[in-house]
Amino acid sequence: MRILSGVQSSGKLHIGNYYGAIREFVRLQEEGEALYFIANLHALNSVRDGKLARRLTLETAAAFIALGVDPQRAALFRQSDVPEIPELNWVLGTVVPMADLENAHSYKDKLARGASPDFGLFAYPVLMAADILLYDTDVVPVGRDQKQHLELTRDWAGKFNRQYGGQVFKLPKERIRDETAVIPGRDGQKMSKTYNNTIDLFGTDKEVEKQVKSVLTDSTPPEAAKPVDQQPLYALLKLALSESDFAVIDARWRAAGGEPKSHGYGAFKQALLEAFHGTFDPARARYAELMADQAELERLLTAGAQKARAHAAPVMARVRLAVGL
Ligand code: ADP
Numbered sequence: 001m002r003i004l005s006g007v008q009s010s011g012k013l014h015i016g017n018y019y020g021a022i023r024e025f026v027r028l029q030e031e032g033e034a035l036y037f038i039a040n041l042h043a044l045n046s047v048r049d050g051k052l053a054r055r056l057t058l059e060t061a062a063a064f065i066a067l068g069v070d071p072q073r074a075a076l077f078r079q080s081d082v083p084e085i086p087e088l089n090w091v092l093g094t095v096v097p098m099a100d101l102e103n104a105h106s107y108k109d110k111l112a113r114g115a116s117p118d119f120g121l122f123a124y125p126v127l128m129a130a131d132i133l134l135y136d137t138d139v140v141p142v143g144r145d146q147k148q149h150l151e152l153t154r155d156w157a158g159k160f161n162r163q164y165g166g167q168v169f170k171l172p173k174e175r176i177r178d179e180t181a182v183i184p185g186r187d188g189q190k191m192s193k194t195y196n197n198t199i200d201l202f203g204t205d206k207e208v209e210k211q212v213k214s215v216l217t218d219s220t221p222p223e224a225a226k227p228v229d230q231q232p233l234y235a236l237l238k239l240a241l242s243e244s245d246f247a248v249i250d251a252r253w254r255a256a257g258g259e260p261k262s263h264g265y266g267a268f269k270q271a272l273l274e275a276f277h278g279t280f281d282p283a284r285a286r287y288a289e290l291m292a293d294q295a296e297l298e299r300l301l302t303a304g305a306q307k308a309r310a311h312a313a314p315v316m317a318r319v320r321l322a323v324g325l
């Protein structure tokens with residue numbers, strides 16, 4: 001089984017990225033041949049500063065490794081190190097209906113939030129389809145927000161195959177885990193760097209504490225039973241705590257007449273902060289080490305790109321033959 005996924009290097013990674021995506025990447029690298037990449041070409045749509053783009057690319061690579069992606073097992077690479085991607089992007093684009101792109105949710109959402117309608121943003125799903133189709137990918141682990149991109153990828157691959165009368169592309173499937181499909185942010189909307197509602201994986205202790213303390217709660221008094229629906233704090237505790245630790249917190253959350261010190265939202269935020277550090281402190285330390293040795297990161301990424309290009313070669317040979325290049 002060949003597994004592929006990517007994360008844009010467009011900002012700081014947050015726990016939504018971890019529970020929604022990277023944790024799954026780490027699990028899946030045991031199950032097949034995994035390719036994971038830093039989508040730094042996609043990131044150019046939002047990062048318009050070369051120095052920053054370069055730094056974010058390395059930070060994202062360090063984050064993958066620190067969180068458990070093993071560059072010996074998986075191919076870990078930078079999108080921009082694989083020149084076959086922009087080539088396939090072009091070829092694929094020749095069969096992509098404009099209407100598919102005009103109707104894509106992500107494009108419409110971004111415009112609605114004030115992004116400028118640039119070609120790169122418009123064509124984003126085609127580049128993503130090229131990323132996926134380039135390696136005969138079977139499975140693409142992603143968050144729910146990416147589902148439409150996978151549907152479009154299959155549509156276009158199917159259309160291309162029919163047009164050129166053969167099985168040029170393998171049709172990939174998304175893998176979305178239901179329980180973590182949408183991790184809520186501090187305000188209860190989907191956690192996203194665009195909504196400024198994140199808990200960052202590699203922020204300073206102070207920043208993380210501030211973010212955890214600002215998770216939105218209602219005005220239920222400490223001694224009263226708390227509602228569980230639509231409560232980002234409750235959902236985040238469920239995600240971050242072990243089952244047994246969560247059972248204790250859950251009982252307190254639902255209890256009426258409890259001790260205010262241990263049953264108020266402040267105590268629950270403290271529990272979330274402790275779970276965060278318990279889970280991520282080893283990765284945070286490893287991340288700092290990796291960022292201190294960027295030459296080693298560069299070496300790992302270069303080796304990863306070589307592996308990826310070797311997988312891409314037979315697919316590109318089929319594509320070029322089919323279209324007559
Ligand atoms: P952001 O929304 O912060 O810009 P990205 O779009 O770069 O995050 O997402 C990177 C990966 O993390 C994708 O696979 C995406 O589906 C996943 N992801 C991001 N935010 C969440 C979330 N709140 N819940 C689940 N998965 C998420």
Ligand code: TRP
Pocket residue numbers: 004005006007008039042127128131132140142146
């Ligand atoms: N669009 C994805 C995101 O925002 C990132 C991405 C780019 C990707 N190319 C991909 C994910 C290919 C999976 C496969 O999260």
